[in-house]
Amino acid sequence: MEMRFLGTGGAMSARRAPACTLIDGRILVDCGPTGVVRLKESGCTPDAVDAVFVTHFHGDHTFGLPFLLIERAFRGTRGGTLHLVGPAGVEAHVRGMLDLAFPGCEEVLARVAFHEDVAGTVRGVDWEARAVSHGEMDARGYRLRLDGVTLGFSGDSGPCDALYLLSQDVDAFVLEMNCQTRSFPGHMNRDDVVAFLRRTTARRVLLTHLDDEPREPVAGAEIPDDLARVLVGSSILR
Secondary structure, three states: OEEEEEEOEOOOOOOOOEOEEEEOOOEEEOOOOOHHHHHHHOOOOHHHOOEEEOOOOOHHHHOOHHHHHHHHHHHOOOOOOEEEEOOOOHHHHHHHHHHHHOOOOHHHHOOEEEEOOOEEEEOOEEEEEEEOEEOEOOOEEEEEEEOOEEEEEOOOOEOOHHHHHHHOOOOEEEEEOOOOOOOOOOOOOHHHHHHHHHHOOOOOEEEEOEOOOOOOOOOOOEOOOOOOEEEOOOOEEO
8 A cells, every 4th residue: 555645744834745645546635736736746647536535625735626627627538437525515615616716617527426424435445534623624534444454644633532533543644743842723733743642553653734843753653755655564665
């Protein structure tokens, strides 16, 4: 199982692209403004993406979706349905972004299926969503199981019980650490991550959604760079 970190930054990072993860070249978790560019840099095409799991509607996690849809519709050759999984209102949100970015191009949604459920199966991926703590935003984290491997994603969240449920016994858990020393509502800092690592049963924890503060290593967690490849059951590859 390969995860490719197309971006590992927060919304205002100057050194990292917004957080976005590609799984086995066909599943995206979030798709921010640099998502499609980084997808291509990784050697994957938008046409190869089968599903996108949206954690919440902030722009650093969703503003790449209109470009993904346009490229699939006008440059794609595979056909097939793109599955967009997200919080309640995901279809209206995507339609609104598309109308702003490319007015009159709603036909690109003809082969898109929207899912607002809290669990389901798409393209061989069994998924479960749980609400996490991100201010007033309707935000969710995910557990994804495919090809015998279980992955977890916190999305944007401060400390909450849902993170432990999402990470329980997963092969790898992708956890946000927006701040090193500062506290910011709806996000984790280094102390929060250290506390999480004491309780989680995840086999591996990888930190993302990072800001530009000088960053100390966190024992028990890994910090991938942008475009890093991670083989679950192996180490970070450049």
